[in-house]
Amino acid sequence: MTWLITGGAGYIGAHVARAMAADGERVVALDDLSAGVPARLPASVPLVTGSTMDADLLRRVFAEHEVTGVVHLAARKQVAESVDRPTYYYRENVGGLGTLLDAVAEAGIERFLFSSSAAVYGNPDVDLITEDTPCAPVNPYGETKLTGEWLVRAAGRAHGIATVCLRYFNVAGAAAPELADTGVFNIVPMVFDRLTRDEAPRIFGDDYPTPDGTCVRDYIHVADLAEAHLAAARRLAGAGPAGDLTVNIGRGEGVSVRELISVIGDVTGDRRAPVVEGRRPGDAPRAVASAARAAEELGWRARRTVPEMVDSAWRGWRLHHGK
Structure with missing residues (x-):
């Protein structure tokens, strides 16, 4: 097979491209380079170089590279920005996906892997979030990911495309x-940034109903995430002409913000005490995947x-920020 990876020069996309290429898959990347x-x-x-909004470009890429499967990671991904610019997020994330799926169907491509997000769940009050946990996103970014899943599955049913949606944490x-x-x-580079500027890390709220009062999250190494995409691509390559699957991608283990900052202190050698500030609106006490x-x-x-x-992220931070 030949896989087109949209957003392939991005942080996650490049890891996926490298993992798939190293495994012997033929890969081509599409990226508008806004972040790639x-x-x-x-x-x-x-x-x-180009956008998923460009139908003519997609047709040319599919034909020239004989694409037989698509891994769609290209999206706008900042929650706060999505609150300020909801129409932009819907246009880019949902509109771009619609254009891409039209081109996929037209080209007769029968394998489609969609990069979704745990943001589709919102703030469920459960110990472990399963794929059957009700989806109730609390921001436009999460809404566009959930709408994207609906669109992917509908297109799959209509055009005989086998689909997988990965909801990662x-x-x-x-x-x-x-x-x-x-x-x-995200929290790890945010703490690095504070330490680099000789400032203490920040904790937003320490009065949550968790063991140490801070929010608990499920963290996944990007290399593990890339391997999950490779596993999903293998599943699709062996699938029949239709069918859909939705899967959480996480470690299934919770780490509190205070625990994470302690690990960062151990790795960086900067163990200054964090500053506790007020809660941020919309933060769930706990979000851990099954x-x-x-x-x-x-x-x-x-x-x-x-x-x-944390160690691998810190080595990358020092390379890019000269510390």
Whole structure:
């Protein structure tokens, strides 16, 4: 098979492209380079610069590279921005997906892997979030991911496309320093940023109903996430002409914010005490995945630990920020 990876030069996309190429899959990347970095991609993976909104470009890429499957990661992904710019997020995330699916159906492509998010669940009051936990997103970003899942499944049923939707939890780490996340939007780089500026880490709320009062989350190493995509692609490659599967991608273990900051202190050697501030609106006390279906359906389990995530992310941070 030949797989098109949209968003293939991004933080997650490049890890997926490298993992699939290393496993012998033929891969081509499509990226508008708004956040992607071409140097992240291995030399064996051609990069096409452009958008999933460009139907003519998609047709050319599918034909020229004889694409037989699509891994769709390209999306706008910042929760706060989605609250400020909801129409932009719906246009990019849902509109772009619709254009892509139309082109996929027109080209007769029968395998489609969709990058979704645990944001589709919102803030469920459960110990472990299963794929059957009701979805109730609390921001436009999560809404676009849930709408995207509906659209993917509907297109799959209408056009005989086998589909997989991966709902992944909090991603961290890097397979190599040059592949590290360069943004400061998630908790690990946010803490690194504070320490680099000689400021204490921040905790938003320490009065939650959790063992230490801080929010508990499920963290997944980006290299494990890339391997989950590879496992899902293998599943699709062996699937019949139709069918759909939705799978959580997480470790199934909760780590509190205070525990995570302690691990960061151990890795960086900067163990200054965090500053506690007020709660942020919409933060759930606990959001931890059930990873059972991923093991059963994909034969996949996360292998890397939280200290490994933090250590690899710190090496990437130092490379990109000169510390």
